[in-house]
Amino acid sequence: MKVKLWRCVFTASMSAAMLLGLAACGGSDDAESSDGIKTFTMFTAMPGTEINDDNEIMNIIAEKTGAKLKETWLTGQTDAEAIGTIIAGGEYPDFINGGDAMMSLYDAGVLVPWDDYLEKYPNLKELYTDEEWDSFRQDDGKIYWANVFQNTYGENRSTTHNDQAFWIQARVLEWAGYPEIKTLDQYFDLLESYADANPTMANGTKNIPYTALCEDWRYFCIENAPQFLDGYPNDGSVIVDTDTMQVVDYNTTPTAKRYFQKLNEEYQKGYVDVEFATQTYDEYIAKLSTGAVLGMCDQWWNFAYNVNDVFKQQGLDEQGCNYVPLGLTIDEGMENRWHNYADTLNNSSGVAVTTSCSDIDAAFKFMNDLLDQEIHDLRYWGVEGEDYLVDENGLYYRTEEMRMQCADPAYQASHMCNYSYMPQWLGTSRDGKNAMQPDQQASEFLDSLSTPLQKLFDAYGVDSYVDLIGSVEEEPGPWFPMYSYSGSMTTETPGGVAWVKMGEVKHEWLPKVVMAPDFESAWNEYMTAYNAANPQDFLAEMQTELERRAGL
Amino acid sequence: MKNPVKRITWREIAHQKFLMVCAAFFVIYGIVFYYVPLAGWVMAFQNYKPKDGLFGSQFVGWEKFKFLFSDEVFLRVIRNTLAMGVLNLVATFLMAIIFAILLNEVRNVFGKKIVQTVSYLPHFLSWIIVTGILHDALSSTGIINELLVKFGIMDKPINFFANPSYFWPIVAFANVWKETGWNAIVYLAAITSIDPNLYEAATLDGAGRWGKIWHVTLPSLKPTIMILLIMNIGNVLNAGFEVQYLLGNGLVKSVSETIDIYTLTWGISQNDYSLGTAAGIFKSVVAIILIFGANWIAKRSGENRLF
DSSP states (O other): OHHHHHHHHHHHHHHHHHHHHHHHHTSOOOEEOTTSOEEEEEEESSOOOOOOTTOHHHHHHHHHHSEEEEEEEOOSSOHHHHHHHHHHHTOOOSEEEOGGGHHHHHHTTOBOOOHHHHHHOHHHHTTSOHHHHHHTBOTTSOBOOBOOSSOEESSOOOOSOOSEEEEEEHHHHHHTTSOOOOBHHHHHHHHHHHHHHOOBOTTSOBOEEEEOOOSGGGGHHHHSHHHHHTTOOOOSSSEEETTTTEEEOTTSSHHHHHHHHHHHHHHHHTOBOTTTTTOOHHHHHHHHHTTOEEEEEEEHHHHHHHHHHHHHHHTGGGGTOOEEEEOOBSSTTOOOOOSOOSOOOOTTOOEEEBTTOSOHHHHHHHHHHHTSHHHHHHHHTOSBTTTBEEOTTSOEEOOHHHHHHHTOHHHHHHTOOOOTTSOOOEEBOTTSSSBSSGGGOHHHHHHHSOHHHHHHHHHHTOSSHHHHHTOOOOOOOTTOOTHHHHTTOOTTSHHHHHHHHHHHHHHHHHHHHHHOSSHHHHHHHHHHHHHTTOHHHHHHHHHHHHHHHHTO | OOOOSOOOOHHHHHHTHHHHHHHHHHHHHHIIIIIGGGGGGGGGGEEOOTTTHHHHSEEOTTHHHHHHHHOHHHHHHHHHHHHHHHHHHHHHHHHHHHHHHHHHHOOOHHHHHHHHHHHHGGGGSOHHHHHHHHHHHHSTTSHHHHHHHHTTSOSSOOOGGGOHHHHHHHHHHHHHHHHHHHHHHHHHHHHHTSOHHHHHHHHHTTOOHHHHIIIIIHHHHHHHHHHHHHHHHTTTTOOOSHHHHHHOOGGGHHHHOOHHHHHIIIIIISOOHHHHHHHHHHHHHHHHHHHHHHHHHHHHTTOOOOO
């Protein structure tokens, strides 16, 4: 009996010890390998592709800087869910880019302030002016993150329209003889007549005249067009009426109603993809990649990088499947502000270092090193001689094979290493000649255009997508963009609660009103549900912030 | 008359000390992993902030519960959870019993084994795969729509996931497809333990196949059915998270969201742990009420019961 008793105790304590041991194994793994190269971890609350562990450029950068980065990405969750789960779990990577959920990380008190390191690392400091850095300060007066996008060094080189637009395939415009398309009605008229005349593509795939993505946070594709159609820039969550300095809710304007009514008509006539409301982002990208979708409303960065690579690989670019942006408005003769010429500083999101990082100084040094021109060229241009060549004037260029290679996902995973959610520059390289990133190099951009795009650019007499969309060139007010405020709202305030609920109502009702057999009654029901979410609470808080930002 | 209740004496405890020590580990395990975490329920009465912790957060009383029950969405979410829970329970429960009885009637042992194995395999698939299959099968270019169009039942494909009224049946169907075979195992085991003499006697009394099922198999299964029913009723509010989360979309939000999804959106995504906890407490309380209710009814009707 004695023996048995002790055996029982022993086994039980062994299993307890094993459980504890397992729990402890989940700990941090900041590793410094034998060759002295540190490996940092990073989580980005955006879907992305993991690069191979033996990625060539990652190793070159590691040799030069003494550190490399293991990036992981969002899969199958929203950014807020992923960050919420990480906070609840209490284990953090060294670097984190939390998308719209940065405030939660700040509230959890796990971010390291940048202030001391900014003085030490000039490349980081250089990213923003003092004024801009100040806008990142939280209520305790410190800076905890820096946005990595839309930041121009030297002269602006933008060739693409890296914003939202109604996009249309080059083949549609070519077929119609390159007409001027200015309004929403003209746009759909053209899509209709093209689809009637050409029901299928060359390979027999049925053309889909129009689709709209409604999934999760990407439902902006269907949601925010009314602000642009009225000629306003992308403030994202409200319109700012510059005459009266009032915020206006673009969800309830007459333009919004006309826009959704138009979509409803097109849906009833069968020109809108029947699956638009239920497709996931992956299905959407797969659909666009077949080249069958004639048009949609979207942000360039939301589809172009994936889809254009596939078009190039499949030869669909030569069939005129590439998308070009149209600067549509609701009525004729209005100005449009789809394109934003200046940098947009979204101070509610960015990259941060967490308190779990074992060597915080090295982490900041690594970000600083990534902004060195040599490393920056490696990240975006690749290896000289392999990925790009230099002509006698010092200009970088790529051959057709190099471009094809760069569009190959397998090559991207084994060779290219963008570290795309780490600090980076757009604009002109420190050598004063080249662009920081290849798609901004004018010569490279024009050479890489497919034949149908070149013909289209000639026909409209433009040099870039930016010229094509023809937005008004003006500096936005100091309040721009208002979405950086709504993005940082929490459910602490009535406005924050209203903002969440408005989002839920719109998620459900926008596709519903588009599909409704009786638009008027569906729209009225939508408006009742929308008003029940108390949008006025949200608007009041936005108005206060607008006045604060505008210094009124 | 002797007292039928056996008293527990210290002597007896000393006598069984080996068992007592072994049991103690499970009691400790239960306390540590089931009861200590309940202290977190305090969060529901606070405005919990991870930075301030359980002890530093502001106490707000019933505030969070008031928010919950004045939120129209939460009331709708309760309705969805109950509806899908009951639908799933009824569908999977009936199907499992019917399937077990039918399978038991198969005389060909080889065929029976094959069918049984094939039928419970879906249980081992994860929901992400099952929902993937459903999504493909029911898409506008999927097999279901192709068949419907080909046989002229429909003139054009329909988008099953765009219509809220199809959502609950789809979820129930998915549950039935996945769990019928697995749930039937318990009943099949119970059927094998039925005394063959009963069947013989029934045959002598002139009962056919249906008669034997009705008068022998089903009454013998009744205790198993009751116990499983009570246990499953406690689970009604666990109508699911993955299925609805993975199959849902904006259009069917009003019928697809369950309490678990609500807890996730507010608790984790909006970082309002307090509200999430409050919703969780509500769910637990309802589950306890349901399971006691079912047990009480079983007791009243003189059936087997759980406790």
